[in-house]
Amino acid sequence: MIPHSHSGHGQQDGHACHDHDHDHDHDHDHDHDHGGPGHHHHHYSPEDIEGNRMFVVAILLNLMFVVVEIVFGIRASSLSLLADAGHNFGDVLGLIASWVAMWMMRRSPTPRFTYGLRSTTILAALANAMLLMVAVGGVGWEAILRFSAPRPVDGEVTMVVALAGVAVNLVSAVFLLRGDQHDLNRKSAFLHMASDAVVSLGVAFGGWLVIRTGLSWLDPLVSLLVAALILVGTWGLFRESVKLVLQGVPATIDPLAVRHYLEQLGQVAAVHDLHVWAMSTSENALTAHLVTPGGHPGDVFLNHVADELAERFHIQHATLQIELGNAGASCRLASDHVV
Secondary structure, eight states: OOOEEEEEEOOTTTOOOEEEEEETTTEEEEEOOOOSTTSSOOOOOHHHHHHHHHHHHHHHHHHHHHHHHHHHHHHTTOHHHHHHHHHHHHHHHHHHHHHHHHHHHTSOOOSSOTTTTTTHHHHHHHHHHHHHHHHHHHHHHHHHHHHHSOOOOOHHHHHHHHHHHHHHHHHHHHHHHSSOTTOHHHHHHHHHHHHHHHHHHHHHHHHHHHHHHOOTTHHHHHHHHHHHHHHHHHHHHHHHHHHHHTTOOOTTOOHHHHHHHHHTSTTOSEEEEEEEEESSSSOEEEEEEEEOTTOOOOHHHHHHHHHHHHHHHOOOEEEEEEEOOOTTOOOTTOSTTOO
16 A cells, blocks of 8 residues: 655744654554644743733723713714724724634644634634624714714814824734734734724814814715725725635635645655645645655655745645555545545
8 A cells, every 4th residue: 555644844933843654554653743832832922922912902092092982972972983982892892802812823722623723813803804894884874874964063072082093093003013914813903903093084084174164064974985995995804804714725825836836846746635724814734645656755855845835835834645656546636626
C-alpha cells in the first residue's frame, strides 16, 4: 500500500510541525512534538494584552457617550442625536461581540473542537456587519419619519454633542487599529468606529445647517445621505464575512497563485484536492494532495513548503498529503469536481 505523509504547519508563533507516516498494513509510526507554544496553551503576547486593553477602552468610551447623547438628545429635541445614540449602542454591542470572540479564539483545542474556537471571530465579524446594517437602517428610518413630522431642533446643542462624538469615535478607531491588519474581526470593529465618526460628523453638519438656515428638514436629509454612504461601505464587510462562514478562500489569498506555487515545486508532478479556508479572521488553513512519483520528498521538503505558504500567502496551518502516483492506486479525490 502507498504510505501517505501529512505535514501540518502550525502558526508562525511556534506551533509544532507534524509529519505522519501511515502504513496501511497497520504499522503506525507517529512522531509528535507537543512542545510548541500554542499547541495546547496560548501564551499571551504583549500585543494580545495591549489589543485587549484597547477594546475595553473603546467599549467604555462609547458606552459613556451613548448616555451623553441620550441626555442631550432629549434636551435638544434632536431625533438625529437619539438615532445616533441607538446606532452607537448597537456598535457597543458589536465591539463586545468582537472582544468576546478574540478571547474565545485563544481557548485551547479540545477533542470536540479540534481547532479551538477560532471561528467565533468570523461569526463576530458577520454579526458586526449585520448590526451595522440594521443600525444604518434605523438611522435612515428615523430620517424619513422626520420628513413627515418635523420638530424644532436645537442646532447648537446637536452640533456640539455630535462633534464630541466624532472625537470619541476617532480615538476608538485609532485604538482598534493597533494589531493585526489582516484580522477581519478587528477590521469590522474599526469600521464600526470609523462609520460612527462619519455619522456623528453628518449629524453635526446637519445641526450647523439648521443654525444657519432654520430649516429643520435639513437634519434628516444629511442623516439619510450619511446612512447611505455607510451602507455602501458595510456591504463589502458583510460579503466577506459570509464568504468566510461558507469556508470560501479569504480575499487576501489568490488560490490560483497557491496552486501554481505547489505545482512548480521540483518533486511535485501534480496537485489535487486543494482547499484553502479561514480558521479565524486572522488565521488560514490549507490541505492538498501532492503527487511525487520520485518517492517521498522527506520532512525537510514538507517543512520548507509549509514555511513558504505561511510567509508568501499568510497560510499558517498547512496539511500536505504525499502520493507516489503508483499505477492502479489513483486517488478518488483527484478530480477538482469531487469534494
